[in-house]
Every structure is written in structure tokens, then in C-alpha cells.
Amino acid sequence: MKFSGQKIRAIVFDFDGVVVDSEPLYERAEARLFAEYGVTIPTSDWRLFKGLSDCDFFTLCKEKYGIREELSVLQKKGKCLLKEEIRNNLRYIDGFEDFIQEIRSSFLIGLVTSTQRTFMNWIFQNTPIRNHFEMMITAENVSHQKPQPEPYLKMAELMQIRPEEMIVLEDSLNGVKSAMSSGAVTIAFLSSFPKEAFEAADYFAATYDDIREIILSIASRDKLFSCI
DSSP, rough: HHHHHOOOEEEEOOSTTTTTTOOHHHHHHHHHHEEEEEEEOGGGGGHHHTOOOOHHHHHHHHHHTTOSHHHHHHHHHHHHHHHHHHHOOOOOTTTTTHHHHHTTTTTTEEEEEOOOHHHHHHHHHHHSOOOOOSSSOGGOOOEEEESHHHHHHHHHHHHSGGGGEEEEOOOOOHHHHHHHTTTTTEEEEESSOOGGGGGGGGGSSSSSHHHHHHHHHHHHHHHOOOOO
């Protein structure tokens, strides 16, 4: 058990689907883009794309749907449509704002995302979403994206802690695999997938109230960190 004798020093968040309710916005923007090429993405396919980097997403779509367009053009058009959706509609996941305030004084706070840092900065500057994170790992900071463990290993290195000293909140299949394989304590947040879809996770939570209860139960059982 990862918690045996181990102090928890950090809580690390994925961004899309954990901090912000952005997945519907990505889907709307991308559906509008692919409609220009006569492509309608089946509802069942959207889950295949969750947790992918921008480059990996468009590369996969070009191959899967036979889109004959330069990757750079798809990325540029997609980013413009996505910015429009995000500027007007991006909101926090219910419960995040209260939760982040409760944990701030007790833990290091980090963000690990497959999004480019320039786009993250644009979000913080152009939407109601604020940068609540002391440290960030973004797409350009790693050579191997999720589901490889590198993003969370890099975060542990940046925080100067061991991976098992942090709790990771992830909602995608690739993200949970990445966190688990890094050795971090992993909570699968069920905002995008049902519990049965995950191969493995240390804990499962449907809401931030569930996450709070998980952390409190661990604190009570093992006395590894202060209660929030």
C-alpha cells in the first residue's frame, strides 16, 4: 500500500475535466472544425481522444477520418475555434474552488497538463479561471506525454518530493495510467469515464466532496498529514 509510513506532501491536478469543465467545449469546437471537411465524429469516438495532446489528437483524427489537410492548419483552425468556446463558456468543475482554498495551506499544489503553457497562460488571462498552482508541468516540459509516467515524475522532481508523496487527481484513462505508473497515489475523478473503464486506480471519486472524504479518511487512518 502506497500510504504505508508515507507522508503526503502535495496534491496535483490534471486540468481538463478536473479543474475546469472543458471537455464539452473541445467537442463543440472540434465538431465545428471537422464539419468543414465533411466529417462527423461519432459520439462513441470522443472518449478515445480524452487526455491526448493537441498534436496527438489531430494526428489521430487525420488518420482515422482520412482528413487531407496539413496538421499545422488543423491545429491553427482548431485553436481559434476553441478559444472562442473557452472565452465565452469555460467554468470550474463544481466544488473545485472551495476545495483548492481548503488544501492550500496544507499541501504543495501542482498542475500537470498536456496543454501548451502559452495556451494555459491565455486561459488564465482571458477567462474567469485563475492560476491556483504553485508549479506546472505542461506539454513542452516532457518528451513523453501521458500515459507515460514522465509528466508526474517531472512534477515530483520539480517539487523535490518522491512520487508517492503526492496525490494526483485525474479523469482520463491516459492520465490515470500516467499517475499510477509514476508511483503517485491516484484518485480517478469520474467526470469523463465510469469506474469500470479504468484498469486501476487507488481511489475513485465522482465529486469534490468524495475527494475530501477520501483525504480525510486517509488522514484519520494513517495520521500522515493534517486534516483539511
